Amino acid sequence: MEGKKEEKKPKNRVKMREQDPLTRARNFNEVPYGYTPFDAVEEASRCLSCKRPTCREGCPVEVDIPGFISLIKERKFLEACYKVKGKNALPAVCGRVCPQEIQCESLCILGKKGEPVAIGNLERFVADYEAEKGEIKVPEKPKPTGRKVVIIGSGPGGLTCAADLAKSGHQVTLFEALQKPGGVLIYGIPEFRLPKVIVEREVEYIKKLGVELILDAVIGKLYTVDELLNDKGYDACFIATGAGLPIFMGILGENLNGIYSANEFLTRANLMKAYLFPEYDTPIKRGKKVAVFGGGNVAMDSARVALRLGAERVYLIYRRSEAEMPARKAEVHHAYEEGIEFLLLTNPTRFIDDGKGNVCGVECIKMELGEPDESGRRRPVPIKGSEFQIEIDIAIPALGTRANPLLTKTMPDLKLNKRGYIVAEEETGMTSKLGVFAGGDIVTGAATVILAMGAGKKAARAINEYLKWKYWDFKS
C-alpha cells in the first residue's frame, strides 16, 4: 500500500478490499472493508472537479458530489461528511446500497473512457469516518414553525422526509409498524451488505434532528390518517409504507413447508436475527439445497443468506438470461464468487411434496427468449418437453410484491391506480387527498432505496410549501 504513494494518479479506481468469497459465504460480516483515508484521498484525486458536474444530476437526493470529493482531497473528511449530510441524512446507507453505477457514477465524465470515480465508496468512507471519530454533528435546531407533520413508515423514504422536515423546523412524528425503525434497511437488506449498527446510527442522527419515532404502530389499525389529521392535529401526512404483499407463483405446492417468500426469509434472518437461533427465539429452516427464484437484488440477498445459513448448494433460478437480471451487477458478481449456482432461462412449474407436507423438489422447465415484451426485455418462452427436476429442501420465491392495502383501504378518498398503488405527483408526492403526500414503493411499486429517498426529499419540499400556503392543486 505505502509503495503506491510514489506512483502517479492511478487510471483505475481504487478497489475496496473485500472478505475472501469462500470465507464470507459462511459468515454474516460485511463483505467490503471500506476505504482507508489513504485510499479515499487517492480515489478522490481522480475526480476532475468538472466545471459543470454531471454526476450531481444523477443523484436523486441532490448531494453536492464534487464539493464533498474536493474536501476529501484536502483530507477534510469530517467536513466532507457534513457536506453530504446537508442533503442526505443516510450517507453510510447510500454509500453501501445505492446503485451508483446507474446514477451519479453513470454520468461521471471519467466513465466515458475508463472507470468513473467511485462516488459511492467515497460517500461510505466519509460517513464511516465521522462515526468512527464519534464527531456526529447535529445542525443547530431551527426556529419551530409550530406545524406538525406525520410520516407513516420509517424506511428510507420516510427517514429522508422526516430529516428534511425537521431541519425546516416542523414537529415531525414518524410511525413504524415493526419493532425497529428502518423499514427495508432493517428487515430486507442483510447484515453482510448493510450492517444493522449503521442503520441504527443513521436513525439516531435523525432522532437527534428532533424527529419523534413511534414504533409498533400499524397506521390504518391503530389510527386512521383522518384521525391523525383531524383529531391529533397534524397539518400534513407523508405515506411511505413501502412494498407490500409478497407475490407467489401460483404453481402447485407453493404452500408446502420449506417454501418462504423472500420477504419472510429475509425478515426472519435480518429483523428477527433468526441466523442467531437459538440465542434469538425466531427460528428459520436451514436448508441443504436451496432454490431461490427471481433475478433482482432481493433474490441475490436471499441466495446469499441461505448460503450463510449453511446450505451446501444454492440455486438461483431465473426465467430470463443474465443480461435481463434487474439485480446490481456487483451483487450478481458477489453471488457468483460465493458459489451460488445460476440456472438461467429456467422457470419452476411445480413443487414436489415429500409426503409429509415438506418441499423436497421442484420441477422446472427450460426457457428461450422470444420477442420483447412491454418492459422492452425479451419475453421468455417455455421449451416444450424440457422439464426436469431438482432436489431441494428450501424454496424462496423472490418475485416482487403487490401493493399492501392495509392502510389504503381505510382511506376511501385516496386515489389508487388499478394495481392498488397510491396515485401521487412525481415532483411533489401530492395525492388526491388534501394534506396527504406519498412516495416510495407504495407509489411506484418495488424500486430502490435511493428512489424512495428522492421521493421523500421531494415530498418534504412540497410539504414545506403546502404548510406555508395551504394550497392544494392535485392534477392527475
Add this chain to the structure above:
Amino acid sequence: MFKILKKKELSDVVTLFEIDAKDIARKVQPGNFFVLKIHEQGERIPLTIADFDREKGTLTTVFQKVGKTTYHLGTLNEGVFIMDIIGPLGIPSHIENYGKVVCIGGGVGIAPVYPIARALKEAGNIIISIIGARTKNLIFWKEKMRNVSDELIVTTDDGSYGRKAVVTIPLDELLREDKDIKLVIAIGPAIMMKFVCRTTAKYNVKTIVSLNSIMVDATGMCGACRVEVGGETKFACVDGPEFDGHKVDFDQLMKRQQMYLDEEKIALERYREKYGIK
C-alpha cells in the same frame, strides 16, 4: 413498553393477562388479534384478544404454555413490562343479528370466542355456546360464557367435567334438532375446527373459524400465515383471521403449524435447562 396490570392463572398451563395498551384498546374489536414480542431477542407471536376495556385502556389475553415464548410469558408477573405489542390486527368479526348462533370455544379458544359471543348477543342473537377441553382444569370462563349465552354446554374429552364428549357431538345434536341455527362460530385447535366444519357441512350451516397460523409481521408482508381457502392462497393475518370454515384446507393449516416443531423443542429444552424447570 406495555405493562402487565393483572395476572391470573386459569390452570397450570393457561394464564390470563390484563395489559395496559390504551391506544390498541381504543380501536380493538371482537375478532381482532395482536402480536407480542417479550424482549429484544424474542420472537413475534400472535395472541388472541379475550376482552378489552376502552375506558381503562386495557387488553385481556389468555394463552396456553406450549413453547418457549409462552412458557416465558407465563413467568412474567404483574407490574412487568412487555417490550412490543402490535395491534389491533386482522379483520374484526362481522356482527349482525343472524337469529340463532352457536359459538364454540375449544381450549384457549374459549377466550377469543367470548367477546364475539358477547357482541352477537348484544346485536340480538340467541346464543348457544359450547365450550370444551381435554380435561376439567383446562375449562375456564364458564360463568362469563353463561352470561352472554342463552344456553351453555360444557364438554371434556375425559368426562372430568360437564359432558364426556368432544364439542362436535352436542353440536351435531343441536343442528339435527334445531333447524333455526343460522351460523356457527368455532375457535380452537385446528383439528377441532376441522371437525366442526365437517359436522356443520352435513347440515349446510354457515361456519366461521378463526385461524391460528404461524405469523411474523402479521401485516401482510411475509406470507408465513398463508393457507388455502376455497382453492386460493390467503393470508390469515390480513385476509382473516376469520374465514368460511367450509373452504379452509385444514390439513394444510395443520402441517404449516408444525413447520418448526424441531426448533420449538430445541428452544423450549434450552429454556428449561437454563432455568432448571422440569
